[in-house]
Amino acid sequence: MTAQLGRARAALAATSYSAASMILPSLIQAAETTAADAAGRVRDRAHALLADAYVLAAMLATKAHTDAVAWVAADRALRAARASGDVLAVAGAAREVAIAMRRQGRHASATGLLADTAARLDAGTGQTDSLVLARYVNLLCTAAYASAQAGKPHDADTFISEAELAARRLRAAPPALGIPTPATVAAYRISIHNALGDPSASLTVARTVDPGPVADLRTIRQVLHRHRPRLGRLRGPRPCRRRAAGGRAGSSGGGPPAIGHRVHLRHAVPARTRPAPAARAGGPHAERLTRERP
Structure with missing residues (x-):
């Protein structure tokens, strides 16, 4: 799982969003299973790894401008991080929750949490x-x-x-x-x-x-x-420049993928973690996250 997390993190850093979204679902499922079945340090480590995986899922959802998915993934990350007791995991997850809050216009709550x-x-x-x-x-x-x-x-x-x-x-x-x-x-x-x-x-x-x-x-x-x-x-004003005959670099598909793989990105978070249609505006999640703020 640690190797999978490293590959997902590297893919995200390289803007290979589709590749990252292909790794995260199985990683999240494996981490959740381990956290549920294990005990002691193994369980704590699984919770920390699960939190990191959900942080990456939240970041992917933010890149795709699917804010409701990002909010739910960040919420899951913070829950797992707190269960792990890892201060680094809690800090990373709290930051993603705050970003989700900010994107919903809850600037004061975001700043307070941070x-x-x-x-x-x-x-x-x-x-x-x-x-x-x-x-x-x-x-x-x-x-x-x-x-x-x-x-x-x-x-x-x-x-x-x-x-x-x-x-x-x-x-x-x-x-x-x-x-x-x-x-x-x-x-x-x-x-x-x-x-x-x-x-x-x-x-x-x-x-x-x-x-x-x-x-x-x-x-x-x-x-x-x-x-x-x-x-x-x-x-x-700047002088107009003519576009090169071959078009912009990367337009032929050789450049990094665009932030448009929304179908793939939605699969980065398992279906049961996505908000129901009535909760997509973030209302119930906002109240829950506010109550959980450290």
Whole structure:
């Protein structure tokens, strides 16, 4: 199961969403069976692995803009993580629940969950484990963006400034999937400025970024591409460029798959975890998640 989880995580990182969605259903079923039948440390480990699998399912559903599926998968992830007692699993699952809340417009609940979870990590010491510190930075970045979308610039700046300080302590850590760097935090600050209606500040941040690893440079480029219409208005009109005769790179199918595999992505979460038609707006789930907030 650990190998399956690694393959699913690698496929998601490579934007191979269809491949990831083919792995997750059997992985989730196997982890649930093990968690139900095992005891002791084996059961705890199965719950933690199940939580990580549901986190990936929630991320896939978010990529496909199926927010109700993402909400249910994140809820399942948080339940499994709490059953495992693994603080890293709880932090990762809580972040996905908060993202689902934010996408449903529940910014205050999302920010509260993120802040409470980050505080429980106790990551303020110099001896903090690098993986715990990485989760701490990710939680703060997500809280900052949720605050910006809620129109609270002071809260957003408080969260992202703390994330920047914590990310500097990760410079000595080896690059790994999910380990943020100062460039990762800078990408969030760019998005925060745009969410607050200040794209000129985004350009200022982008010009000062030390991209570091290639993964972080790709993150910066994705953020800038997302906000290109606003940034283009600041830079003024650009000369028209003719498209190359062969079309854009990747248009022949050689590029990464588009975020459009909705049928496959829905199968990433077993059918019994999907919301009933009456619950697709997230109402009952929202109340349940609020009550479960740590």
